[in-house]
Amino acid sequence: MPGLIRDTEDHRAIRESVAKICARYDQKYFLERSHAGEDVTELWSELGKAGLLGVHLPEEHGGGGGGMQDAVVVVEELAAHGMPMLVWVISPAMIGSVLAAHASEELKQEWLPGIADGTRKIAFGLTEPDAGSNSHEVATMARRDGDGWRISGSKYYISAVDQCDAILLVARDEELSTPEKKRLSIFVVPTDAPGLSYQKIPTSIVSPDKQFSVFLDDVRVGPDSLVGEAGQGLRHVFAALNPERILVGAITTGVGRYAIEKASEYAKTRQVWSVPIGQHQGVAHPLAAAHIDVEVARLATQHAAVLYDEGDAGVAEAANIAKFVGAEAALKALDQAIQVHGGNGLSHEYGLSELWFVTRLMRTAPVSREMVLNFVAQTSLGLPRSY
Numbered sequence: 001m002p003g004l005i006r007d008t009e010d011h012r013a014i015r016e017s018v019a020k021i022c023a024r025y026d027q028k029y030f031l032e033r034s035h036a037g038e039d040v041t042e043l044w045s046e047l048g049k050a051g052l053l054g055v056h057l058p059e060e061h062g063g064g065g066g067g068m069q070d071a072v073v074v075v076e077e078l079a080a081h082g083m084p085m086l087v088w089v090i091s092p093a094m095i096g097s098v099l100a101a102h103a104s105e106e107l108k109q110e111w112l113p114g115i116a117d118g119t120r121k122i123a124f125g126l127t128e129p130d131a132g133s134n135s136h137e138v139a140t141m142a143r144r145d146g147d148g149w150r151i152s153g154s155k156y157y158i159s160a161v162d163q164c165d166a167i168l169l170v171a172r173d174e175e176l177s178t179p180e181k182k183r184l185s186i187f188v189v190p191t192d193a194p195g196l197s198y199q200k201i202p203t204s205i206v207s208p209d210k211q212f213s214v215f216l217d218d219v220r221v222g223p224d225s226l227v228g229e230a231g232q233g234l235r236h237v238f239a240a241l242n243p244e245r246i247l248v249g250a251i252t253t254g255v256g257r258y259a260i261e262k263a264s265e266y267a268k269t270r271q272v273w274s275v276p277i278g279q280h281q282g283v284a285h286p287l288a289a290a291h292i293d294v295e296v297a298r299l300a301t302q303h304a305a306v307l308y309d310e311g312d313a314g315v316a317e318a319a320n321i322a323k324f325v326g327a328e329a330a331l332k333a334l335d336q337a338i339q340v341h342g343g344n345g346l347s348h349e350y351g352l353s354e355l356w357f358v359t360r361l362m363r364t365a366p367v368s369r370e371m372v373l374n375f376v377a378q379t380s381l382g383l384p385r386s387y
Contacts, residue, residue, distance in 0.1 A: 004295040011073045018077040021046050027082030027351045033208050039163050040208045048118020053092045062113030067309035072250040079254025082351050086209040087160040089247040094240035095122040095168050101239045102228035123161040125169040142171035142185055148222040155214040161198050166190045176231035184233035187225040195219040206354040242319040244366050249301035249322030252330035252362050256294035263337035290336045293329035300325050317380055324372045327362040334359055
């Protein structure tokens with residue numbers, strides 16, 4: 001389907017590689033595994049072997065040496081084939097970016113090659129039941145214990161931890177925090193560490209990447225688990241937040257592309273009163289408007305990825321905007337696609353309704369649309385802080 005994005009030769013090759021793998025592991029496979037509560041292990045392994053999980057990671061640590069623009073192409077194309085993969089955003093993009101930027105050489109060597117080839121995954125442990133969007137109020141505590149730490153607390157809505165070998169855990173550093181200033185540290189904590197457990201959160205989301213509560217009861221970690229500098233965890237975590245928002249833009253615009261393509265094909269072939277329903281402006285115009293919104297969101301996402309790769313200071317604004325417009329455009333496109341299909345839009349056969357809740361989640365997570373508006377109001381428009 002024609003669009004506004006013009007790929008480079010390299011990006012075209014990446015897109016074609018993803019498409020070939022998706023032809024073997026189609027949406028039916030993805031949804032069957034999701035409904036069964038199973039992982040898409042074979043698909044993940046194929047992506048890793050093809051170098052499509054580490055395209056943006058450093059070559060010296062097993063990656064492809066590319067940038068966020070390459071990651072956007074992979075994630076968008078997967079979603080455009082009906083397979084939005086949250087764990088791609090979390091492990092290769094977010095955690096990979098944090099480790100590449102701030103981890104010790106030992107941690108990089110231990111984890112990045114496996115993340116790049118698909119043999120290892122790391123979840124992200126930030127969100128807590130009572131902290132919400134205010135990361136400064138993280139209550140999970142890391143207490144000094146000899147040359148290491150003991151960590152106690154809980155995390156909430158942690159994606160895909162059951163698939164992961166470790167969690168990049170954000171905790172309040174007891175030794176460095178004061179009543180006036182809370183200091184955070186981040187650690188790579190193995191998921192099989194004594195004292196760590198997790199429990200599935202039942203949701204309406206149809207995805208192989210399930211949600212969990214994570215509990216930490218006096219979990220011991222050594223000095224080699226610390227990422228970056230103790231007490232500087234919040235600053236280090238910011239290395240993950242812009243990639244996260246950019247790639248949510250990629251997931252959502254991919255879903256938008258998928259929905260519009262399915263609806264357009266249906267509108268060309270479905271006939272009522274001897275004419276294709278797409279001949280009627282009541283069907284054609286809303287689809288055209290949804291396509292416009294998705295293409296604008298794709299441009300915003302591409303622009304944010306360029307700024308990230310260039311180290312431009314404006315990337316935070318661009319990443320938040322990409323996340324915002326991507327989620328809004330995808331929801332509009334998916335809703336219209338379901339409407340075009342009529343009752344068939346809710347049939348499992350057409351693979352649209354299953355995408356609704358994971359797409360709706362992107363309006364709320366990883367940062368709510370209201371917090372994006374707060375950010376833009378304060379940093380872009382210079383308006384007074386509202387919180």
